[in-house]
Amino acid sequence: MESKFVLETLHGPDTPMLALEDKKSYSIGRGDENELSLPKGATVSRNHAIITMQLTLSGKVWMLRDNGSRHGTYLNGIKLKEEQAVRLRSADLISIEPYTFQVVDYAQDHMFTETYDDAKAIGGTSILRVDRTQGGVSLAQERLEALLECSRVIHRAESELEMAEALASAASAGTAFSNVAVIRPVGGSRIEMLAAKGRISLDNASNISRSLLDAAMEGEPVRF
Structure with missing residues (x-):
């Protein structure tokens, strides 16, 4: 069964969410041009991070990459190196201060x-x-x-x-x-x-x- 990832806010000044669907990339940042716009995050860079889709032999996977942000992007508590792409999995925690997002797989909704x-x-x-x-x-x-x-x-x-x-x-x-x-x-x-x-x-x-x-x-x- 193909995953249906959604980024849901666990902590933050507001509660935006982002569904990863058919686009090949989704940008995250303080600017309005981002698919996941975080204007209330004072420490969020204008173009902070990006999530891109990759096709593999096992199907579609999503990769998270920091765009050289000032305060960094964290995956499960580990700071990503600039331009380092890391695969996202269900239940992962993405921290872009002051926000924390969780990767939720709606394809597994029956488990919750x-x-x-x-x-x-x-x-x-x-x-x-x-x-x-x-x-x-x-x-x-x-x-x-x-x-x-x-x-x-x-x-x-x-x-x-x-x-x-x-x-x-x-x-x-x-x-x-x-x-x-x-x-x-x-x-x-x-x-x-x-x-x-x-x-x-x-x-x-x-x-x-x-x-x-x-x-x-x-x-x-x-x-x-």
Whole structure:
């Protein structure tokens, strides 16, 4: 199945998006002439970067290249060298400060689930950080055992899903929480559920709010 890549904004002063379709190239920059125009980005160069299509034996691929921008273009946290073309893949993160875009493959849309919007819920949603010291010596021992078992399973894991399952099991055992999920954000309000324990995922439907997702993306374990 041929990929249908779309660049979706994860962070930035506004939320532009760009669908990579039949054109052979798409330019990115602050100027209005760009297909992905970012006029609100003070650190974005006028012609910052370009995405070009290449035909290979395996089909169509998209390449990202920095155009000698002042502040650089980053792919998955690595700064591209000037005029260096790098292939884009699904779930890649493109950073052109102050924007971060994610490459979303709409051809894989059936793999993703929607988080629910709890912004209008009565009373809102209470999100709490997991206390790393809560539970005393007994829970600390359980966490250590869970961590050791998790490290053994991860070492044996032959796929990303097996690794995610090990993380979910360790998190459940080490925190005594029955509802645990390991997810990957794929742009907008959609996520890919890699592993889950308990009622957080029922009948392949996500029971994760956008507030919970936003809090988790700050890099700390959270609960609600």
